[in-house]
Amino acid sequence: MIKANYSRLIERISKSTGMPVEDIERRIDAKRAKLSDLISREGAAQIVAAELGVTFDNIKVKINEVLSGMRKISAVGKIYRIFPVRTFKTKFAESKVCSLLLADETANIRCVLWNTNHIKLIEDKEIKEGDVVEVSDANVREGTAKELHLTSLSGFKISNEVINNIVTTESFSLKKIADLKENDKVDLRATVVQTFEPKFFNVCPECGKKVSFEADKAMCLQHGNVIPNERALFVVVLDDGEASIRAICFSEAIKKFFNITDEGIKQNFTEKRQSILGKEIICNGRARSNKAFGNLEFIANDFEEIDPEKVIAELTN
Numbered sequence: 617m618i619k620a621n622y623s624r625l626i627e628r629i630s631k632s633t634g635m636p637v638e639d640i641e642r643r644i645d646a647k648r649a650k651l652s653d654l655i656s657r658e659g660a661a662q663i664v665a666a667e668l669g670v671t672f673d674n675i676k677v678k679i680n681e682v683l684s685g686m687r688k689i690s691a692v693g694k695i696y697r698i699f700p701v702r703t704f705k706t707k708f709a710e711s712k713v714c715s716l717l718l719a720d721e722t723a724n725i726r727c728v729l730w731n732t733n734h735i736k737l738i739e740d741k742e743i744k745e746g747d748v749v750e751v752s753d754a755n756v757r758e759g760t761a762k763e764l765h766l767t768s769l770s771g772f773k774i775s776n777e778v779i780n781n782i783v784t785t786e787s788f789s790l791k792k793i794a795d796l797k798e799n800d801k802v803d804l805r806a807t808v809v810q811t812f813e814p815k816f817f818n819v820c821p822e823c824g825k826k827v828s829f830e831a832d833k834a835m836c837l838q839h840g841n842v843i844p845n846e847r848a849l850f851v852v853v854l855d856d857g858e859a860s861i862r863a864i865c866f867s868e869a870i871k872k873f874f875n876i877t878d879e880g881i882k883q884n885f886t887e888k889r890q891s892i893l894g895k896e897i898i899c900n901g902r903a904r905s906n907k908a909f910g911n912l913e914f915i916a917n918d919f920e921e922i923d924p925e926k927v928i929a930e931l932t933n
Contacts, residue, residue: 622658624681629661632670640664656799658684680722682762690752690771691764693718693725694779695745701735704821705843706836713822714738718749718764719782727751727764730822734772743774750775794859796912800903804861804914805922806854807896811889814870814881818844848881850889854899854914862906863899863914873919896922 630637640661647660655663662685665671676690697717704711714729716738729735737743752771754764766772791802818827820836827834827844834844850865865873870881874888899919906913 622661625658625661625665625683628681629665629668629670633668635668656797658799678722679718679720679725682723682725682756682764684756684762686756688753688755689764690750691718691720691754692748692750692775692777692779693720693727694748694782695743696724696782696784698738698745701739702821706822706839706841708840711822717784718751719784720779721781721783723783724785725762725764727754727766729766729772731766731768731770731772733768734766734770737772743772748775748777748779749773750777792858793854793856793861796861796903796914798903798905798912801901802903803898803900804854804856804863805896805898806856806860807894808852808892809855809860809894810853811893812851813889814848814850814885816846816848816882819847821845846878848878850881852889852892854897861903861912861914863901863916863919865916865919869916869918892921898922 644660673687699715701714714735718727848867901916
């Protein structure tokens with residue numbers, strides 16, 4: 617969780633500098649005040665760390681110690697899921713990308729392979745689900761969640777370390793909408809009071825960022841001419857009785873909740889979205905600032921309808 621990451625960030629700064637945690641917190645508060653609180657506490661901590669000469673590059677970490685902005689880090693974990701290899705085209709050549717879920721006894725994280733030699737190890741089953749691997753010179757990127765990205769300069773190999781117990785689920789704390797702060801990663805328990813028709817957009821198959829079209833060709837700022845993937849965006853308004861917030865759900869969350877395919881999102885979705893109006897749900901995800909409107913919105917990773925009978929059973933046990 618973001619709060620835990622912030623605490624570990626403070627601990628690492630303190631350990632590296634010998635400075636008391638209280639002094640570091642004061643520096644962070646001063647930095648945020650200077651920037652009119654337009655930066656998160658974690659972001660301010662990163663700035664303070666840089667000013668104190670503390671770097672988080674080229675270190676070995678446990679998965680729960682992975683922080684945004686880290687570069688060339690090493691970690692060991694057990695692969696508990698491998699997603700299908702995807703092929704994509706740029707204006708230069710055809711290439712591949714593969715994602716897997718890596719876990720140790722502290723947490724789990726998505727690991728993205730871009731190098732064909734690394735991917736070949738997966739395709740040839742030289743590395744498979746259940747193997748413990750070591751990754752090195754990996755960079756941390758953050759979208760809806762932090763990810764490890766491995767390039768041709770990164771290492772990816774079988775490790776001799778033994779990991780028996782791994783964390784394959786993530787714990788979310790329940791929070792009120794009115795108490796949300798930017799970057800909070802939590803569960804919201806609220807009622808769906810408004811839904812909208814889904815919107816569709818195209819993203820780069822390599823980096824997942826939105827593409828633009830030039831002369832009928834999809835162009836990614838980073839990867840040039842690509843064959844894009846289409847993604848859906850579904851917006852609902854959640855209200856917990858004290859406050860409301862706009863929640864944004866992307867393709868995977870939509871398909872899982874409604875048990876439909878990509879085509880199902882395009883066909884007869886009006887009835888499905890109206891079916892959840894007035895329903896109470898648990899929605900987990902991350903709060904982020906909408907710069908255009910100057911307020912918070914919620915990026916949903918997953919959501920499920922609350923079963924009243926299950927709640928009653930839990931309360932009476």
